[in-house]
Amino acid sequence: MFDIADELRRWLAEGREFAVATVVSVSGSAPRGPGAALAVDDEGTVIGSVSGGCVEGAVYELCAEALADGGTRVQRFGYSDEDAFAVGLTCGGIIDIMVTPVGAHAPAREVLSSALSAVADGGPTALARVVRGPAELLGGVLLVRPDGSYEGGLAGHPELDRTAVAEARALLDGGRTGTVGLSADGSHCPGGVTLFVESAQPPPRMIVFGAVDFAAALVRAGKFLGYRVTLCDARPVFATRARFPEADEIVVDWPHRYLRTTVTDGRTVLCVLTHDARFDVPLLVLALALPVAFVGAMGSRRTHVDRERRLREAGVSERELARLRSPIGLDLGARTPEETAVSIAAEIVAARRGGTGAPLTGARTPIHREERAAVVV
Structure with a gap:
Protein backbone atom coordinates (compact mmCIF):
# COMPACT_ATOMS: atom_id res chain seq x y z
CA MET A 1 0.00 0.00 0.00
CA PHE A 2 3.02 2.25 0.13
CA ASP A 3 2.40 3.21 -3.50
CA ILE A 4 -0.58 5.29 -2.33
CA ALA A 5 0.99 6.42 0.95
CA ASP A 6 0.48 10.15 0.42
CA GLU A 7 -3.25 9.81 -0.27
CA LEU A 8 -3.79 7.44 2.65
CA ARG A 9 -1.99 9.81 5.02
CA ARG A 10 -4.33 12.57 3.93
CA TRP A 11 -7.36 10.35 4.52
CA LEU A 12 -6.11 9.46 8.00
CA ALA A 13 -5.49 13.12 8.82
CA GLU A 14 -9.03 13.96 7.68
CA GLY A 15 -10.46 11.21 9.89
CA ARG A 16 -11.88 9.21 7.01
CA GLU A 17 -12.77 5.55 7.36
CA PHE A 18 -11.63 3.37 4.49
CA ALA A 19 -10.67 -0.11 3.37
CA VAL A 20 -7.43 -0.83 1.57
CA ALA A 21 -6.97 -3.76 -0.82
CA THR A 22 -3.38 -4.94 -1.30
CA VAL A 23 -1.92 -7.47 -3.73
CA VAL A 24 -0.17 -9.99 -1.48
CA SER A 25 0.88 -12.63 -4.01
CA VAL A 26 1.10 -13.09 -7.75
CA SER A 27 1.32 -16.24 -9.85
CA GLY A 28 1.91 -16.18 -13.59
CA SER A 29 1.24 -13.06 -15.61
CA ALA A 30 -0.32 -10.12 -13.78
CA PRO A 31 -0.31 -6.36 -14.38
CA ARG A 32 0.85 -5.35 -10.88
CA GLY A 33 3.04 -6.97 -8.26
CA PRO A 34 2.83 -7.54 -4.49
CA GLY A 35 2.25 -4.31 -2.59
CA ALA A 36 0.08 -2.65 -5.24
CA ALA A 37 -2.98 -1.21 -3.53
CA LEU A 38 -6.43 0.26 -4.03
CA ALA A 39 -8.42 2.01 -1.31
CA VAL A 40 -12.08 2.99 -0.96
CA ASP A 41 -13.34 5.44 1.66
CA ASP A 42 -16.75 5.56 3.33
CA GLU A 43 -18.03 7.97 0.67
CA GLY A 44 -17.05 5.66 -2.20
CA THR A 45 -13.95 7.57 -3.31
CA VAL A 46 -11.32 5.31 -4.92
CA ILE A 47 -7.56 5.72 -5.14
CA GLY A 48 -4.91 3.36 -6.49
CA SER A 49 -5.08 0.20 -8.57
CA VAL A 50 -4.45 -3.51 -8.07
CA SER A 51 -4.84 -4.94 -11.55
CA GLY A 52 -4.81 -2.28 -14.23
CA GLY A 53 -8.61 -2.53 -14.46
CA CYS A 54 -9.32 -6.28 -14.75
CA VAL A 55 -10.82 -6.85 -11.29
CA GLU A 56 -11.17 -3.34 -9.90
CA GLY A 57 -14.97 -3.49 -9.77
CA ALA A 58 -15.00 -6.67 -7.72
CA VAL A 59 -12.28 -5.34 -5.40
CA TYR A 60 -14.32 -2.17 -4.89
CA GLU A 61 -17.23 -4.33 -3.68
CA LEU A 62 -14.93 -6.25 -1.32
CA CYS A 63 -13.75 -2.97 0.17
CA ALA A 64 -17.33 -1.82 0.67
CA GLU A 65 -18.14 -5.09 2.43
CA ALA A 66 -15.09 -4.78 4.67
CA LEU A 67 -16.09 -1.25 5.63
CA ALA A 68 -19.57 -2.47 6.49
CA ASP A 69 -18.63 -5.45 8.66
CA GLY A 70 -15.11 -4.50 9.83
CA GLY A 71 -13.64 -7.84 8.76
CA THR A 72 -10.38 -8.53 6.97
CA ARG A 73 -10.65 -10.86 3.99
CA VAL A 74 -8.41 -12.39 1.33
CA GLN A 75 -9.75 -13.08 -2.16
CA ARG A 76 -8.11 -14.84 -5.10
CA PHE A 77 -8.66 -13.63 -8.66
CA GLY A 78 -7.63 -15.58 -11.74
CA TYR A 79 -8.78 -16.96 -15.05
CA SER A 80 -10.91 -20.11 -14.81
CA ASP A 81 -11.61 -22.44 -17.72
CA GLU A 82 -14.63 -23.75 -15.83
CA ASP A 83 -16.17 -20.29 -15.50
CA ALA A 84 -14.95 -18.08 -18.33
CA PHE A 85 -17.32 -15.29 -17.27
CA ALA A 86 -16.06 -15.11 -13.70
CA VAL A 87 -14.21 -12.00 -12.61
CA GLY A 88 -10.53 -12.60 -13.25
CA LEU A 89 -7.35 -11.53 -14.94
CA THR A 90 -7.53 -11.57 -18.71
CA CYS A 91 -3.72 -11.90 -18.82
CA GLY A 92 -4.00 -15.42 -17.38
CA GLY A 93 -2.38 -14.83 -14.01
CA ILE A 94 -3.58 -15.29 -10.45
CA ILE A 95 -3.44 -12.68 -7.69
CA ASP A 96 -4.37 -12.84 -4.02
CA ILE A 97 -5.75 -9.61 -2.59
CA MET A 98 -6.10 -8.79 1.09
CA VAL A 99 -8.72 -6.22 2.07
CA THR A 100 -8.18 -4.48 5.41
CA PRO A 101 -10.77 -2.09 6.90
CA VAL A 102 -9.40 0.97 8.67
CA GLY A 103 -12.26 2.29 10.75
CA ALA A 104 -12.21 5.22 13.14
CA HIS A 105 -11.33 2.94 16.06
CA ALA A 106 -9.55 0.13 14.21
CA PRO A 107 -6.55 -1.24 16.14
CA ALA A 108 -4.41 -1.02 13.01
CA ARG A 109 -5.15 2.67 12.41
CA GLU A 110 -2.35 4.10 14.58
CA VAL A 111 0.16 1.53 13.34
CA LEU A 112 -0.76 2.28 9.73
CA SER A 113 -0.48 6.01 10.37
CA SER A 114 3.03 5.57 11.82
CA ALA A 115 4.08 3.41 8.87
CA LEU A 116 2.82 5.87 6.28
CA SER A 117 4.52 8.75 8.07
CA ALA A 118 7.81 6.85 8.11
CA VAL A 119 7.51 6.20 4.38
CA ALA A 120 6.78 9.87 3.73
CA ASP A 121 9.92 10.79 5.67
CA GLY A 122 11.97 8.45 3.49
CA GLY A 123 12.91 6.05 6.25
CA PRO A 124 13.24 2.27 5.71
CA THR A 125 10.01 0.69 6.93
CA ALA A 126 8.34 -2.71 6.85
CA LEU A 127 4.65 -3.35 7.43
CA ALA A 128 3.84 -6.96 8.30
CA ARG A 129 0.26 -8.24 8.19
CA VAL A 130 -1.28 -11.68 8.71
CA VAL A 131 -3.02 -12.86 5.56
CA ARG A 132 -3.68 -16.50 6.49
CA GLY A 133 -3.93 -18.25 9.83
CA PRO A 134 -6.18 -18.56 12.87
CA ALA A 135 -9.13 -16.17 12.83
CA GLU A 136 -7.87 -14.20 15.83
CA LEU A 137 -4.65 -13.35 13.97
CA LEU A 138 -6.21 -12.11 10.74
CA GLY A 139 -5.76 -8.39 10.45
CA GLY A 140 -2.84 -8.38 12.86
CA VAL A 141 -0.28 -5.76 11.85
CA LEU A 142 3.29 -4.84 12.79
CA LEU A 143 5.33 -1.80 11.86
CA VAL A 144 8.97 -2.93 11.87
CA ARG A 145 12.01 -0.64 11.78
CA PRO A 146 15.59 -1.52 10.75
CA ASP A 147 16.78 -1.54 14.37
CA GLY A 148 14.20 -4.20 15.29
CA SER A 149 11.83 -1.90 17.18
CA TYR A 150 8.19 -2.25 16.24
CA GLU A 151 4.64 -1.10 16.83
CA GLY A 152 1.49 -3.19 16.89
CA GLY A 153 1.19 -6.91 17.46
CA LEU A 154 -0.35 -10.19 16.38
CA ALA A 155 -3.23 -10.63 18.81
CA GLY A 156 -1.22 -11.06 21.99
CA HIS A 157 1.34 -13.62 20.82
CA PRO A 158 4.75 -12.20 21.89
CA GLU A 159 6.77 -15.13 20.55
CA LEU A 160 5.07 -14.88 17.19
CA ASP A 161 5.63 -11.12 17.24
CA ARG A 162 9.37 -11.61 17.77
CA THR A 163 9.62 -14.12 14.94
CA ALA A 164 7.55 -11.94 12.65
CA VAL A 165 9.77 -8.94 13.42
CA ALA A 166 12.90 -10.96 12.61
CA GLU A 167 11.45 -12.07 9.27
CA ALA A 168 10.24 -8.58 8.41
CA ARG A 169 13.69 -7.12 9.17
CA ALA A 170 15.28 -9.67 6.85
CA LEU A 171 13.02 -8.66 3.97
CA LEU A 172 13.47 -4.98 4.78
CA ASP A 173 17.25 -5.32 4.68
CA GLY A 174 16.96 -6.53 1.09
CA GLY A 175 14.25 -4.06 0.14
CA ARG A 176 11.94 -6.99 -0.63
CA THR A 177 8.18 -7.38 -0.45
CA GLY A 178 6.57 -10.81 -0.18
CA THR A 179 5.12 -13.53 2.02
CA VAL A 180 6.69 -15.73 4.67
CA GLY A 181 5.22 -18.74 6.45
CA LEU A 182 5.35 -19.21 10.22
CA SER A 183 3.74 -21.60 12.65
CA ALA A 184 1.47 -20.26 15.38
CA ASP A 185 4.23 -20.74 18.00
CA GLY A 186 6.73 -18.73 15.99
CA SER A 187 8.83 -21.47 14.42
CA HIS A 188 9.12 -21.97 10.66
CA CYS A 189 6.55 -24.37 9.31
CA PRO A 190 4.51 -24.20 6.09
CA GLY A 191 0.82 -23.78 6.73
CA GLY A 192 0.62 -22.23 10.18
CA VAL A 193 0.54 -18.49 9.60
CA THR A 194 1.25 -16.56 6.42
CA LEU A 195 2.67 -13.10 6.89
CA PHE A 196 2.75 -10.47 4.14
CA VAL A 197 5.67 -8.07 4.53
CA GLU A 198 5.66 -4.84 2.55
CA SER A 199 9.01 -3.04 2.55
CA ALA A 200 9.69 0.60 1.78
CA GLN A 201 13.20 1.84 1.15
CA PRO A 202 14.42 5.25 -0.03
CA PRO A 203 14.56 5.46 -3.85
CA PRO A 204 17.55 3.69 -5.40
CA GLY A 354 15.83 -10.34 -15.48
CA GLY A 355 14.57 -9.45 -18.96
CA THR A 356 16.26 -10.45 -22.20
CA GLY A 357 15.82 -7.22 -24.14
CA ALA A 358 14.37 -9.22 -27.04
CA PRO A 359 11.08 -8.23 -28.75
CA LEU A 360 7.99 -9.74 -27.13
CA THR A 361 6.57 -10.50 -30.57
CA GLY A 362 7.14 -14.19 -31.21
CA ALA A 363 8.82 -14.74 -27.86
CA ARG A 364 7.72 -17.65 -25.68
CA THR A 365 9.01 -16.35 -22.38
CA PRO A 366 6.51 -14.96 -19.82
CA ILE A 367 5.78 -11.25 -20.16
CA HIS A 368 5.55 -10.89 -16.39
CA ARG A 369 8.24 -12.91 -14.66
CA GLU A 370 7.93 -14.17 -11.12
CA GLU A 371 8.63 -11.33 -8.71
CA ARG A 372 12.11 -11.75 -7.23
CA ALA A 373 10.83 -9.95 -4.14
CA ALA A 374 8.19 -12.59 -3.39
CA VAL A 375 9.43 -15.01 -0.75
CA VAL A 376 7.42 -18.04 0.29
CA VAL A 377 8.71 -20.30 3.07
Whole structure:
Protein backbone atom coordinates (compact mmCIF):
# COMPACT_ATOMS: atom_id res chain seq x y z
CA MET A 1 0.00 0.00 0.00
CA PHE A 2 3.02 2.25 0.13
CA ASP A 3 2.40 3.21 -3.50
CA ILE A 4 -0.58 5.29 -2.33
CA ALA A 5 0.99 6.42 0.95
CA ASP A 6 0.48 10.15 0.42
CA GLU A 7 -3.25 9.81 -0.27
CA LEU A 8 -3.79 7.44 2.65
CA ARG A 9 -1.99 9.81 5.02
CA ARG A 10 -4.33 12.57 3.93
CA TRP A 11 -7.36 10.35 4.52
CA LEU A 12 -6.11 9.46 8.00
CA ALA A 13 -5.49 13.12 8.82
CA GLU A 14 -9.03 13.96 7.68
CA GLY A 15 -10.46 11.21 9.89
CA ARG A 16 -11.88 9.21 7.01
CA GLU A 17 -12.77 5.55 7.36
CA PHE A 18 -11.63 3.37 4.49
CA ALA A 19 -10.67 -0.11 3.37
CA VAL A 20 -7.43 -0.83 1.57
CA ALA A 21 -6.97 -3.76 -0.82
CA THR A 22 -3.38 -4.94 -1.30
CA VAL A 23 -1.92 -7.47 -3.73
CA VAL A 24 -0.17 -9.99 -1.48
CA SER A 25 0.88 -12.63 -4.01
CA VAL A 26 1.10 -13.09 -7.75
CA SER A 27 1.32 -16.24 -9.85
CA GLY A 28 1.91 -16.18 -13.59
CA SER A 29 1.24 -13.06 -15.61
CA ALA A 30 -0.32 -10.12 -13.78
CA PRO A 31 -0.31 -6.36 -14.38
CA ARG A 32 0.85 -5.35 -10.88
CA GLY A 33 3.04 -6.97 -8.26
CA PRO A 34 2.83 -7.54 -4.49
CA GLY A 35 2.25 -4.31 -2.59
CA ALA A 36 0.08 -2.65 -5.24
CA ALA A 37 -2.98 -1.21 -3.53
CA LEU A 38 -6.43 0.26 -4.03
CA ALA A 39 -8.42 2.01 -1.31
CA VAL A 40 -12.08 2.99 -0.96
CA ASP A 41 -13.34 5.44 1.66
CA ASP A 42 -16.75 5.56 3.33
CA GLU A 43 -18.03 7.97 0.67
CA GLY A 44 -17.05 5.66 -2.20
CA THR A 45 -13.95 7.57 -3.31
CA VAL A 46 -11.32 5.31 -4.92
CA ILE A 47 -7.56 5.72 -5.14
CA GLY A 48 -4.91 3.36 -6.49
CA SER A 49 -5.08 0.20 -8.57
CA VAL A 50 -4.45 -3.51 -8.07
CA SER A 51 -4.84 -4.94 -11.55
CA GLY A 52 -4.81 -2.28 -14.23
CA GLY A 53 -8.61 -2.53 -14.46
CA CYS A 54 -9.32 -6.28 -14.75
CA VAL A 55 -10.82 -6.85 -11.29
CA GLU A 56 -11.17 -3.34 -9.90
CA GLY A 57 -14.97 -3.49 -9.77
CA ALA A 58 -15.00 -6.67 -7.72
CA VAL A 59 -12.28 -5.34 -5.40
CA TYR A 60 -14.32 -2.17 -4.89
CA GLU A 61 -17.23 -4.33 -3.68
CA LEU A 62 -14.93 -6.25 -1.32
CA CYS A 63 -13.75 -2.97 0.17
CA ALA A 64 -17.33 -1.82 0.67
CA GLU A 65 -18.14 -5.09 2.43
CA ALA A 66 -15.09 -4.78 4.67
CA LEU A 67 -16.09 -1.25 5.63
CA ALA A 68 -19.57 -2.47 6.49
CA ASP A 69 -18.63 -5.45 8.66
CA GLY A 70 -15.11 -4.50 9.83
CA GLY A 71 -13.64 -7.84 8.76
CA THR A 72 -10.38 -8.53 6.97
CA ARG A 73 -10.65 -10.86 3.99
CA VAL A 74 -8.41 -12.39 1.33
CA GLN A 75 -9.75 -13.08 -2.16
CA ARG A 76 -8.11 -14.84 -5.10
CA PHE A 77 -8.66 -13.63 -8.66
CA GLY A 78 -7.63 -15.58 -11.74
CA TYR A 79 -8.78 -16.96 -15.05
CA SER A 80 -10.91 -20.11 -14.81
CA ASP A 81 -11.61 -22.44 -17.72
CA GLU A 82 -14.63 -23.75 -15.83
CA ASP A 83 -16.17 -20.29 -15.50
CA ALA A 84 -14.95 -18.08 -18.33
CA PHE A 85 -17.32 -15.29 -17.27
CA ALA A 86 -16.06 -15.11 -13.70
CA VAL A 87 -14.21 -12.00 -12.61
CA GLY A 88 -10.53 -12.60 -13.25
CA LEU A 89 -7.35 -11.53 -14.94
CA THR A 90 -7.53 -11.57 -18.71
CA CYS A 91 -3.72 -11.90 -18.82
CA GLY A 92 -4.00 -15.42 -17.38
CA GLY A 93 -2.38 -14.83 -14.01
CA ILE A 94 -3.58 -15.29 -10.45
CA ILE A 95 -3.44 -12.68 -7.69
CA ASP A 96 -4.37 -12.84 -4.02
CA ILE A 97 -5.75 -9.61 -2.59
CA MET A 98 -6.10 -8.79 1.09
CA VAL A 99 -8.72 -6.22 2.07
CA THR A 100 -8.18 -4.48 5.41
CA PRO A 101 -10.77 -2.09 6.90
CA VAL A 102 -9.40 0.97 8.67
CA GLY A 103 -12.26 2.29 10.75
CA ALA A 104 -12.21 5.22 13.14
CA HIS A 105 -11.33 2.94 16.06
CA ALA A 106 -9.55 0.13 14.21
CA PRO A 107 -6.55 -1.24 16.14
CA ALA A 108 -4.41 -1.02 13.01
CA ARG A 109 -5.15 2.67 12.41
CA GLU A 110 -2.35 4.10 14.58
CA VAL A 111 0.16 1.53 13.34
CA LEU A 112 -0.76 2.28 9.73
CA SER A 113 -0.48 6.01 10.37
CA SER A 114 3.03 5.57 11.82
CA ALA A 115 4.08 3.41 8.87
CA LEU A 116 2.82 5.87 6.28
CA SER A 117 4.52 8.75 8.07
CA ALA A 118 7.81 6.85 8.11
CA VAL A 119 7.51 6.20 4.38
CA ALA A 120 6.78 9.87 3.73
CA ASP A 121 9.92 10.79 5.67
CA GLY A 122 11.97 8.45 3.49
CA GLY A 123 12.91 6.05 6.25
CA PRO A 124 13.24 2.27 5.71
CA THR A 125 10.01 0.69 6.93
CA ALA A 126 8.34 -2.71 6.85
CA LEU A 127 4.65 -3.35 7.43
CA ALA A 128 3.84 -6.96 8.30
CA ARG A 129 0.26 -8.24 8.19
CA VAL A 130 -1.28 -11.68 8.71
CA VAL A 131 -3.02 -12.86 5.56
CA ARG A 132 -3.68 -16.50 6.49
CA GLY A 133 -3.93 -18.25 9.83
CA PRO A 134 -6.18 -18.56 12.87
CA ALA A 135 -9.13 -16.17 12.83
CA GLU A 136 -7.87 -14.20 15.83
CA LEU A 137 -4.65 -13.35 13.97
CA LEU A 138 -6.21 -12.11 10.74
CA GLY A 139 -5.76 -8.39 10.45
CA GLY A 140 -2.84 -8.38 12.86
CA VAL A 141 -0.28 -5.76 11.85
CA LEU A 142 3.29 -4.84 12.79
CA LEU A 143 5.33 -1.80 11.86
CA VAL A 144 8.97 -2.93 11.87
CA ARG A 145 12.01 -0.64 11.78
CA PRO A 146 15.59 -1.52 10.75
CA ASP A 147 16.78 -1.54 14.37
CA GLY A 148 14.20 -4.20 15.29
CA SER A 149 11.83 -1.90 17.18
CA TYR A 150 8.19 -2.25 16.24
CA GLU A 151 4.64 -1.10 16.83
CA GLY A 152 1.49 -3.19 16.89
CA GLY A 153 1.19 -6.91 17.46
CA LEU A 154 -0.35 -10.19 16.38
CA ALA A 155 -3.23 -10.63 18.81
CA GLY A 156 -1.22 -11.06 21.99
CA HIS A 157 1.34 -13.62 20.82
CA PRO A 158 4.75 -12.20 21.89
CA GLU A 159 6.77 -15.13 20.55
CA LEU A 160 5.07 -14.88 17.19
CA ASP A 161 5.63 -11.12 17.24
CA ARG A 162 9.37 -11.61 17.77
CA THR A 163 9.62 -14.12 14.94
CA ALA A 164 7.55 -11.94 12.65
CA VAL A 165 9.77 -8.94 13.42
CA ALA A 166 12.90 -10.96 12.61
CA GLU A 167 11.45 -12.07 9.27
CA ALA A 168 10.24 -8.58 8.41
CA ARG A 169 13.69 -7.12 9.17
CA ALA A 170 15.28 -9.67 6.85
CA LEU A 171 13.02 -8.66 3.97
CA LEU A 172 13.47 -4.98 4.78
CA ASP A 173 17.25 -5.32 4.68
CA GLY A 174 16.96 -6.53 1.09
CA GLY A 175 14.25 -4.06 0.14
CA ARG A 176 11.94 -6.99 -0.63
CA THR A 177 8.18 -7.38 -0.45
CA GLY A 178 6.57 -10.81 -0.18
CA THR A 179 5.12 -13.53 2.02
CA VAL A 180 6.69 -15.73 4.67
CA GLY A 181 5.22 -18.74 6.45
CA LEU A 182 5.35 -19.21 10.22
CA SER A 183 3.74 -21.60 12.65
CA ALA A 184 1.47 -20.26 15.38
CA ASP A 185 4.23 -20.74 18.00
CA GLY A 186 6.73 -18.73 15.99
CA SER A 187 8.83 -21.47 14.42
CA HIS A 188 9.12 -21.97 10.66
CA CYS A 189 6.55 -24.37 9.31
CA PRO A 190 4.51 -24.20 6.09
CA GLY A 191 0.82 -23.78 6.73
CA GLY A 192 0.62 -22.23 10.18
CA VAL A 193 0.54 -18.49 9.60
CA THR A 194 1.25 -16.56 6.42
CA LEU A 195 2.67 -13.10 6.89
CA PHE A 196 2.75 -10.47 4.14
CA VAL A 197 5.67 -8.07 4.53
CA GLU A 198 5.66 -4.84 2.55
CA SER A 199 9.01 -3.04 2.55
CA ALA A 200 9.69 0.60 1.78
CA GLN A 201 13.20 1.84 1.15
CA PRO A 202 14.42 5.25 -0.03
CA PRO A 203 14.56 5.46 -3.85
CA PRO A 204 17.55 3.69 -5.40
CA ARG A 205 20.38 5.89 -6.66
CA MET A 206 21.46 6.51 -10.22
CA ILE A 207 24.80 8.31 -10.57
CA VAL A 208 25.51 9.70 -14.02
CA PHE A 209 29.14 10.62 -14.62
CA GLY A 210 29.84 13.12 -17.38
CA ALA A 211 27.97 16.37 -18.00
CA VAL A 212 27.29 15.73 -21.69
CA ASP A 213 24.13 16.10 -23.77
CA PHE A 214 23.40 12.39 -23.45
CA ALA A 215 23.55 12.77 -19.68
CA ALA A 216 20.78 15.37 -19.64
CA ALA A 217 18.42 12.93 -21.36
CA LEU A 218 19.51 10.05 -19.11
CA VAL A 219 18.90 12.12 -15.99
CA ARG A 220 15.31 12.62 -17.14
CA ALA A 221 14.91 8.91 -17.88
CA GLY A 222 16.33 8.00 -14.48
CA LYS A 223 13.87 10.26 -12.72
CA PHE A 224 11.04 8.73 -14.74
CA LEU A 225 12.11 5.26 -13.54
CA GLY A 226 12.02 6.41 -9.91
CA TYR A 227 15.73 6.80 -9.18
CA ARG A 228 17.31 9.55 -7.11
CA VAL A 229 19.69 10.90 -9.75
CA THR A 230 23.10 12.48 -9.14
CA LEU A 231 25.08 14.13 -11.95
CA CYS A 232 28.84 14.24 -11.38
CA ASP A 233 31.53 15.95 -13.45
CA ALA A 234 34.86 17.55 -12.61
CA ARG A 235 34.20 20.54 -14.89
CA PRO A 236 32.15 23.26 -13.16
CA VAL A 237 31.36 25.04 -16.40
CA PHE A 238 29.38 21.99 -17.61
CA ALA A 239 27.96 20.58 -14.36
CA THR A 240 25.34 23.27 -13.74
CA ARG A 241 21.75 23.39 -12.55
CA ALA A 242 20.80 25.22 -15.73
CA ARG A 243 21.92 22.27 -17.86
CA PHE A 244 20.55 19.56 -15.56
CA PRO A 245 17.43 20.95 -13.88
CA GLU A 246 15.90 17.50 -13.27
CA ALA A 247 18.88 16.11 -11.32
CA ASP A 248 18.36 15.66 -7.59
CA GLU A 249 21.99 16.50 -6.98
CA ILE A 250 24.84 17.98 -9.01
CA VAL A 251 28.39 17.28 -7.85
CA VAL A 252 31.51 19.01 -9.18
CA ASP A 253 34.35 16.63 -8.40
CA TRP A 254 36.59 14.06 -10.01
CA PRO A 255 34.27 11.06 -10.58
CA HIS A 256 36.45 8.43 -8.88
CA ARG A 257 37.01 10.68 -5.88
CA TYR A 258 33.29 11.29 -5.48
CA LEU A 259 32.42 7.61 -5.90
CA ARG A 260 34.95 6.70 -3.20
CA THR A 261 33.20 8.91 -0.63
CA THR A 262 29.51 8.64 -1.52
CA VAL A 263 27.09 5.97 -0.29
CA THR A 264 26.08 3.18 -2.68
CA ASP A 265 24.26 -0.11 -2.19
CA GLY A 266 23.04 -3.15 -4.08
CA ARG A 267 20.39 -1.11 -5.92
CA THR A 268 22.69 1.66 -7.15
CA VAL A 269 23.12 2.22 -10.89
CA LEU A 270 26.35 3.78 -12.22
CA CYS A 271 26.37 5.21 -15.75
CA VAL A 272 29.71 6.44 -17.08
CA LEU A 273 29.20 8.78 -20.04
CA THR A 274 32.51 10.66 -19.93
CA HIS A 275 34.32 8.39 -22.49
CA ASP A 276 37.62 9.97 -21.57
CA ALA A 277 40.28 7.62 -20.22
CA ARG A 278 41.44 10.19 -17.66
CA PHE A 279 38.04 9.96 -15.99
CA ASP A 280 36.85 6.50 -17.06
CA VAL A 281 39.69 4.26 -15.98
CA PRO A 282 40.12 5.30 -12.32
CA LEU A 283 36.34 5.54 -11.97
CA LEU A 284 35.64 2.07 -13.43
CA VAL A 285 38.45 0.46 -11.43
CA LEU A 286 36.59 1.52 -8.31
CA ALA A 287 33.05 1.00 -9.65
CA LEU A 288 33.63 -2.61 -10.75
CA ALA A 289 34.82 -3.52 -7.25
CA LEU A 290 31.65 -2.19 -5.60
CA PRO A 291 28.55 -4.37 -4.91
CA VAL A 292 26.24 -2.16 -6.99
CA ALA A 293 23.42 -3.25 -9.30
CA PHE A 294 24.68 -1.93 -12.63
CA VAL A 295 27.86 -0.46 -14.10
CA GLY A 296 27.70 0.78 -17.68
CA ALA A 297 30.01 2.89 -19.81
CA MET A 298 29.36 4.78 -23.04
CA GLY A 299 31.64 4.67 -26.06
CA SER A 300 32.24 3.05 -29.43
CA ARG A 301 33.33 -0.56 -29.73
CA ARG A 302 36.85 0.68 -30.44
CA THR A 303 36.70 2.75 -27.25
CA HIS A 304 35.48 -0.29 -25.37
CA VAL A 305 38.40 -2.44 -26.52
CA ASP A 306 40.89 0.26 -25.51
CA ARG A 307 39.07 0.76 -22.20
CA GLU A 308 39.22 -2.96 -21.38
CA ARG A 309 42.96 -3.00 -22.11
CA ARG A 310 43.55 -0.05 -19.81
CA LEU A 311 41.43 -1.61 -17.06
CA ARG A 312 43.35 -4.87 -17.23
CA GLU A 313 46.60 -2.95 -16.98
CA ALA A 314 45.15 -1.21 -13.91
CA GLY A 315 44.59 -4.59 -12.25
CA VAL A 316 40.89 -5.18 -12.90
CA SER A 317 40.12 -8.92 -12.93
CA GLU A 318 38.26 -10.75 -15.69
CA ARG A 319 35.45 -11.43 -13.25
CA GLU A 320 35.09 -7.73 -12.54
CA LEU A 321 35.31 -6.86 -16.24
CA ALA A 322 32.42 -9.25 -16.92
CA ARG A 323 30.21 -6.93 -14.87
CA LEU A 324 30.85 -3.97 -17.16
CA ARG A 325 28.07 -3.20 -19.62
CA SER A 326 29.88 -1.52 -22.47
CA PRO A 327 28.92 -0.10 -24.85
CA ILE A 328 26.04 0.81 -22.55
CA GLY A 329 22.43 0.36 -23.72
CA LEU A 330 20.36 -2.03 -25.81
CA ASP A 331 20.56 -2.11 -29.59
CA LEU A 332 17.64 0.14 -30.57
CA GLY A 333 19.40 1.92 -33.40
CA ALA A 334 19.36 5.02 -31.19
CA ARG A 335 20.75 8.28 -32.60
CA THR A 336 19.55 11.21 -30.50
CA PRO A 337 20.34 11.75 -26.82
CA GLU A 338 16.73 10.94 -25.96
CA GLU A 339 16.76 7.69 -27.94
CA THR A 340 20.10 6.76 -26.39
CA ALA A 341 18.68 7.43 -22.92
CA VAL A 342 15.79 5.09 -23.71
CA SER A 343 18.22 2.35 -24.78
CA ILE A 344 20.23 2.76 -21.56
CA ALA A 345 17.11 2.85 -19.39
CA ALA A 346 15.83 -0.29 -21.13
CA GLU A 347 19.05 -2.15 -20.33
CA ILE A 348 18.85 -1.05 -16.70
CA VAL A 349 15.26 -2.33 -16.43
CA ALA A 350 16.19 -5.62 -18.14
CA ALA A 351 19.10 -6.10 -15.73
CA ARG A 352 16.92 -5.29 -12.74
CA ARG A 353 14.01 -7.52 -13.74
CA GLY A 354 15.83 -10.34 -15.48
CA GLY A 355 14.57 -9.45 -18.96
CA THR A 356 16.26 -10.45 -22.20
CA GLY A 357 15.82 -7.22 -24.14
CA ALA A 358 14.37 -9.22 -27.04
CA PRO A 359 11.08 -8.23 -28.75
CA LEU A 360 7.99 -9.74 -27.13
CA THR A 361 6.57 -10.50 -30.57
CA GLY A 362 7.14 -14.19 -31.21
CA ALA A 363 8.82 -14.74 -27.86
CA ARG A 364 7.72 -17.65 -25.68
CA THR A 365 9.01 -16.35 -22.38
CA PRO A 366 6.51 -14.96 -19.82
CA ILE A 367 5.78 -11.25 -20.16
CA HIS A 368 5.55 -10.89 -16.39
CA ARG A 369 8.24 -12.91 -14.66
CA GLU A 370 7.93 -14.17 -11.12
CA GLU A 371 8.63 -11.33 -8.71
CA ARG A 372 12.11 -11.75 -7.23
CA ALA A 373 10.83 -9.95 -4.14
CA ALA A 374 8.19 -12.59 -3.39
CA VAL A 375 9.43 -15.01 -0.75
CA VAL A 376 7.42 -18.04 0.29
CA VAL A 377 8.71 -20.30 3.07
